[in-house]
Amino acid sequence: MVRHVTIDPITRLEGHGKIDVILNDEGGVDHAYFQVPELRGFEQFLVGRPAEDAAQITSRICGVCPMAHHMAAAKAMDDLFRVECAPTGKLIREWCYNGFTFEDHALHFYFLGGPDFVVGPTAPKAQRNILGVIGEVGVEAGKKVIAMRREVREMITTIAGKIIHPVFGLPGGVARRVSKDEQKQCIEISEHAVEFGLFSLQLLRDLVLANKQYVEYITSEGYTHNTYYMGLVDENNHVNFYDGMLRVVDPEGKEFAKFDVHDYIEQIDEHVEPWSYIKFPYLKQVGWKGFEEGRDSGVFAVAPLARLNASDGMSTPKAQEAFEEFYDTLGGKPVHHTLATHWARLIELLSAAEMMLDIAKNDAFTGEHIRNIPTATPAEGMGVVEAPRGTLFHHYQTDEDGIITMANLIVATQNNAARIAMSVDRAARTLINNGQVDDGILNMVEMAFRAYDPCHGCATHALPGQMPLIVRVYDANHRLAQEIRRDP
Amino acid sequence: MPDDVSLPIAEDFQPRIIAFFCNWCTYTASDLAGTSRMTYAPNTRVIRVMCSGRIDPQFVLAALRKGADGVLLGGCHPGDCHYQAGNYKCLRRFRLLKRLLTQLGIEEERVRLEWIAASEGDRVQKVTNEMVEQIRKLGPLRLEKIPTHPNGEAAPAPAEPMATATEGAVS
Amino acid sequence: MIMEKKSPQEELRIGVYVCHCGANIASKVDVESTRDFAAKLPHVTVARDYKFACSDPGQELIQKDIKELGLNRVVVASCSPQLHEKTFRNACADVGLSPFYVQMANIREHVSWVTEDPELATRKAKSLVAAAVRRLAFAAPLETKRVPVHPDVLIVGGGIAGIHASLILANAGRKVFLVEREPTIGGHMAQFDKTFPTMDCAACILTPKMSDVKNHPNIMMWTYSEVEEVAGFTGNFKVTVRRKARYIKEELCVGCNDCVEACVLKKDRVQVPDEFNVGLSRRKAVYMPFPQSTPACVVIDPEQCLQLMKGKCAQTCVEACERAAIDFDQSDEIVEIDVGAIIIATGYKPFEARRIAEYGYGKFANVYTTLEIERLVNASGPTGGELRLRDGTTPKVAGVIHCVGSRDRRYNPYCSNVCCMGALKMAHLIKERTGAEVFNFYVDMRTAFKGYEEFYDQILSEGVQFVRGRVAEVTDWAMTDEEKGKLVIRVEDTLVGVARRIPVDMVVLAIGLEPQADAGEIQRKFNISCSNEGFFLERHPKLGPVSTFTDGIFLAGACQGPKDIPETVAQAGAAAAEALCLVDKGFVEIEPNTAWIDEEVCSGCKTCIPLCPFKAISRDEEKRIAVINEALCKGCGTCVAACPSGAAQQNLFTDEQIYEEIEGVLSYA
Amino acid sequence: MSKPKAGFYWCASCGGCEESVVDLAEAILDVVDAIDFVFFPVAMDFKREDVEAMEDGEMTVCFINGALRTSEHREMAELLRRKSQFLIAYGSCSYQGGIPGLANLYSRSQILDFVYGGSPSTANPEGNRPQPHFHAPEGDLELPTFDSEVKALDQVVDVDFYLPGCAPPPSLLKAAVEALLSGELPPKGSVLAPDKALCEDCPRIDSKPNEPLISEFKRPWEIEIDHEKCLLAQGLLCLGPATRSGCDHVCINGNMPCTGCMGPVSRVQDHGSAILSALASLIDSDDPQKIDDVLEGIPDPAGTFYRYGLPHSTLFAKCGITQGNGET
Secondary structure: OEEEEEEOOOOOOEOOOEEEEEEOOOOOEEEEEEEOOOOOOHHHHOOOOEHHHHHHHHHHHOOOOHHHHHHHHHHHHHHHOOOOOOHHHHHHHHHHHHHHHHHHHHHHHHHHOHHHHHOOOOOOHHHOOHHHHHHHHOHHHHHHHHHHHHHHHHHHHHHHOOOOOOOOEEOOEEOOOOOHHHHHHHHHHHHHHHHHHHHHHHHHHHHHHOOHHHHHHHHOHHHEOOOEEEEEEOOOOEEOOOOOEEEEEOOOOOEEEEEOHHHHHHHEEEEEOOOOOOEEEEEOOOOOOOOOOOOOOOOEEOOHHHHHHHOOEOOOHHHHHHHHHHHHHHOOOOOOEHHHHHHHHHHHHHHHHHHHHHHHHOHHHHOOOOEOOOOOOOOEEEEEEEEOOEEEEEEEEEOOOOEEEEEEEEOHHHHHHHHHHHHHHHHHHHHOEOOEOOHHHHHHHHHHHHOOOOEHHHHOOOOOOOOOOEEEEEEOOOOEEEEEEOOO | OOOOOOOOOOOOOOOOEEEEEEOOOHHHHHHHHHHOOOOOOOOEEEEEEOOHHHOOHHHHHHHHHOOOOEEEEEEOOOOOOOOOOHHHHHHHHHHHHHHHHHHOOOOHHHEEEEEOOOOOHHHHHHHHHHHHHHHHHHOOOOHHHOOEOOOOOEOOOOOOOOOOOOOOOOO | OOOOOOOOOOOOOEEEEEEOOOOOOOOOOOHHHHHHHHHOOOOEEEEEEEOOOOOHHHHHHHHHHHHHHOOOEEEEEEOOHHHHHHHHHHHHHHOOOOHHHEEEEEOHHHHHOOOOOHHHHHHHHHHHHHHHHHHHOOOOOOOOEEEEOOOOEEEEOOOHHHHHHHHHHHHOOOOEEEEOOOOOOOHHHHHOOEEOOOOEEHHHHHHHHHHHHHHOOOEEEEOOEEEEEEEEEOOEEEEEEEEOOOOEOOOOOOOOOHHHHHOOOOOHHHOEEOOOOOOOOEEOOEEOOOOOOOOOOOEEOOOOOHHHHHOOOOOHHHHHOOOOOEOOOOOOEEEEEEEOEEEEOOOEEEOOHHHOHHHOEOOEOOEEEHHHHHHHOOOOOOOOOOOOOOOOOOOOEEEEEEEEOOOOOOOOOOOOOOHHHHHHHHHHHHHHHHOOEEEEEEOOOOOOOOOHHHHHHHHHHOOOEEEEOOEEEEEOOOOOHHHOOOEEEEEEEOOOOEEEEEEEOEEEEEEOEEEOOOHHHHHHHHOOOEOOOOOEOOOEOOOEOOEOOOOOEEEOHHHHOOOOHHHHHHHHHHHHHHHHHHHHHOEEEEOOOOEEEOOOOOOOOOOOHHHOOOOOEEEEOOOOEEEEOOOOOOOOOHHHHHOOOOOEEEOOOOHHHHHHHHHHHHHOO | OOOOEEEEEEOEOOOHHHHHHHOOOOHHHHHHHHOEEEEOOOOOOOOHHHHHHOOOOOEEEEEEEOEEEEHHHHHHHHHHHHHEEEEEEEOHHHHHOOHHHHHHHOOHHHHHHHHHHHOOOEEOOOOOOOOOEEEEOOEEEEOOOEEEEEEOHHHOOOOOEEEOOOOOOHHHHHHHHHHHHHOOOOOOOOEOOOOOEHHHHOOOHHHOOOOOOEOOOEOHHHOOOOOOOOOOOOOEOOOHHHOEOOOOOHHHHOOOOOOOOOOOOOOOOOHHHHHHHHHHHOEOOOOHHHHHHHHOOOOOHHHHHOOOOHHHOOOOOOOOOOOOOOOO
16 A cells, blocks of 8 residues: 655756655545755855855855845845945846846746646646747747847846856945946847737736636645735835835735834744755744644745735736736635746736836936945845745844854745645645556646745755656555656 | 885874975075984975975965875075065965965964075974974874864864764865 | 876886985985885886995996986985086986986985984985985976176175185186275285284285286276175176265375375364274374275265365365365265176174173273284384383283184184184284283184194294183282282183183283174175074085085185185185186076966966066067066076966976975875 | 767756756757757756666766765766766866855854754754654655765766856857767866966956056955956956956956856866965065955955865865866
């Protein structure tokens, strides 16, 4: 009798995850454990480094969202050296940041999470990738995706120094000015980006929303959790990726808390489990009640779906329309269906594109004064941004020379860890019965967390490493009874 | 190579010290120590360079990596360099190298810079004996044993929370 | 990444020769086991030990192996390369092996002579041999560079050493610059009255040589001048000389001394002690050091001259000078000269007798130094040659104390070499001039050279009394009536074994010789070395007595150590010969240890450019990389160690060679 | 005829190296035409079994990025070594240990103590620590453990070529692939990038004085950084003089100094001490005190000079098949 199912490791996410499904004697799921098996200790070896290097060192936590870490650190540096970011510097940061959010969301939709929908969850494995997507949407559209990302990333490279591990962020602003010519290019690219955003949403409508089966997945119990949601919002409680206040809404969608990054310690604690390297953040004011949903459990979610749930809308018109369409279709706020995250992501993608355009058109974008030189003695600084995968906290303490003495990072996927664990458990319970385990089911289990676009590289500040999915089924005596591949 | 290819490191530990001496002052001084029959500890191995300015920090690290327990740099007194200023370049590098080594947890005494003039055979004797004694106290340099705090003092051997065979302190 | 090691093409055949150096090495280092160890090292074709590798048979042995065994590399484990590297390089070159395929392992100076434990000594020797063998793998057959030599010679110091050396070189047709800081040449010898052992008059033998110097067409005699700075290297020195303002037009002055007569500084107390007469007389602001001064030209002391100090003076001297030679507007002149060789003959400083308080010099009027007596007995001296006490009376009893400041741990541990003979000369002169009874107080009588012992005998026969014992004290505290008004010399007569008190009228201190006060400064300027007591260090006590560690710079006279006149003159001759053979050869062979830039690797980062003290590195704007001017490079290797690309390399000291050496010594430490 | 087979695997990497492949953009389609990717976890669902099933040397080339710290990394490295004719260390981590290699400055216990204890946001009253073996009520759970230190690839398996950069410039990847396809390969052990330091093609080299003496080191936030002038000449710690070029000096274009991700040129054994020597030699003082004052401007020599290469540094290098320290 099958007792123990291992999915190790999970593919097409940045980072390393592991799922253990343990069955009971009836073949039902006893518990599915979602494990993250690595740790790198960035926080430790940041100690002794000059504070300004944190922006470049922490970006190496994740090569997929280096900009998020770079920017969170840069904002923490502003705070640390008690210097306002120069307005032009802020615009330059924001253009790059929205550009990054845009292309990263595109990466996930078309390369990582998308295939499940665009190609189909049970499609042959050789097609469940970008090439499959291209096959589905046509080479022209495929090239369009690639070209779009290239354009944005090349532009960011020019402005930020590098796209993979940027260098431009400094306390008080950025290192490099934007020329008038570059501004023109930025405007052009931003315009393409907006079109691309609309194109992608249309693609979603045509290929996913039009497909009854997929919509069922999205709304099915297996992919639904009533939890708290957190995200950055601007002064109008609209979604903002770069800056703002942190807003938390309860499972009914009512504002539960709104706080400044400096209060994160009051709001968030990290719970430790002996079976995973990842720590599980929860709302301190509610408390840790285990992997439970509902308003009495401190478990909360971040990332696109959460950001939409935690906000009152988008700050840009086209995205706002999409926002409304989203909630109308799915029955109002908040939406608890994990798989709706993919849709939310495309709405953010469009919003990011629109913001890029606004910024690029701003005359101050090419200003001379890009950075304020700090004069204060550094001591402690915190910074927060909305990484594509959710809220990202950087917190540093230094000596008077600005040498780091303490670094604490709470990263996007980590904030989702508890909910991901629950999703996986729930998906497994729903999908696996009588010990019947097959690849299709397992991929759908995987979809449960892939929706979060989890980055365990980030989450554990660990060393991501990917392996094909293998399922090992153990009998009652833990002897390997059967090995299943996720083959068609 | 013969079988007795390396010093027994044991109760009577013989430190291995590589000395880079400049041709004009310090090397000559150690020749003078010889002609004056000043006996001193047999633990140094002198490598002659024309000027202390030729001493590349890479040599120092290589020596330590290859098994030296200490490295002694010798040059002409400030102002006396046969090449006018090579010894100052050596000094500049040494000051920075020191900072690096300290940060990496290598004890101060293991790398030393001395100005020794051609006539100071006795200083070669004194400095060598001194250094050998200091390093004898420190014991052999085991690079594997060096995890460090940024401030440089060696980290305490960690009580590993995760009991697995392979674990040890990081170095 | 791993550095690619360019291993030599041809198969290595290394011969290792372990030298016994008689017992010098063999008594500590087990040469046989070292030989056997070497024999087992990779690429070693043959390993031998030999009694004296540097001997002809030793060298022939090596040459034979090169020819018969086809050796292409040679390791000689013997003494310091400073000593015999050239010897073995030449030996190999003679049989067609590149001299730079020879590697020395210094197992004498660095091992056998400094190590107590034979077992550890052998260990050390082996590791040095191992290193030498490994290093050779990366040796290259370099070309020795030849650099033309400037034919002129600079001689620093116009004492008898400098004078003699100048004349030899000038007579050999070389142009000589003789730089003397005093207003006249002659040095200490000019102050002497007589010279031992022959007692011929110092002036009589010296002044002719002085005027020869003055008149020699090949000699530029620059008195009242000092070397400011020395740049360059053997064969091509650039020397900056400061010619101090004399305030006299040297070419016009004939030394008539009318100006001296005319100088307004009349009264003794406004005049200053006369240096030449060691303060026994006084001189005016304008003066001629002594009658035979060379050049015969007065000088004005700016510290004394009212005109120069206060800007107002009757300027009687100017009136007095018919040749209008006086020029108050003169100022120091800086001259730059190029020379191929330099001889340093800066002499010595007499021991300061005041330092030994118990001898009462400076406290008791009638305690003199030998130098003072020289002046007092000299016909042109302050008393016109009359030897009188300060009160004008003639001494009846005199005591001459030897070893004053010499062979005395409190002052100078060394023997000043000349004082014994000098003291005997004193005894003789005092007796001769005053008929006084003379006691000589000596520790050991050192009269080791030609005619010296005979001179000692002569003095003995003249009835001078010799008391063996170091004088404890000179005191005016009389214990008996006969001691009243006298100076009492307290001494233990070690021959008789009794303490004695000897009352005398005059005490003469035979003061020793010390390095010049500014010897350290000279050492720095010329980049040579000093021995511990501060005299300049010769390259080798036996084989290089007049050479220094800086090629092209030689030593003559007492600046290298206490010497009397005969020895000084001999050494001056030797130094002149060495300098002559350098400049006559016309070129110097430069050790080809110069640095070069690997164009393939240099990024043109400019790091090396400011590091070169010889401005040998510049940027090739075409290739946008650094280039080293080999002619200017002196081979210090500073740029090599600083190059962040490893593009700069130094011949004979490549990175590979040094890494091999490091691994070599550690492979068997 | 069949296309050459290739693999692209990540050990302990941040994913940036994968992104750098994606950044081939349109060119990636040509690459996919020319090469048959038989193992590429980030993009495709092929499995370890598929690799194990291959003949030894069946893959023409395999690119491995990321440093190595777990037994799993080592196993995969060894497996892929066996299965490929050419093994290429891809990216700074695989080449020299990379930024995660800075962890070698600390012991694992120091790391764990902070993460699960010291961190201000951690609530861990029970003092829980992740356990390699955990007995959950429903059954046993396993976590992999990892090595005491971070290693570079050539400290575990034999490496044919190195492709440096954090992340490697797509242009170099493209060139490498072309070289592999054409078979025109440099000697084994070569770094597939220009063998000259960054100053070579630095757009600011002409603004660097011919005598670039240093009287003060500045930290980038302390000054207005001139957009044209040599950064070293502005007092910023730029590792360009000691760091391999080939990165199109993107950081310099971003008006920030080079931090050395491309590693040293081939004649340099130890990147950190090479730049150390160059910079220190240029300090414009002979007075020990003044020299020290200038050096205060380099608060973190180890983290600065060995930012990407601590595990590969002369002092910290771990013995392996190839030691990057001239030990051959």
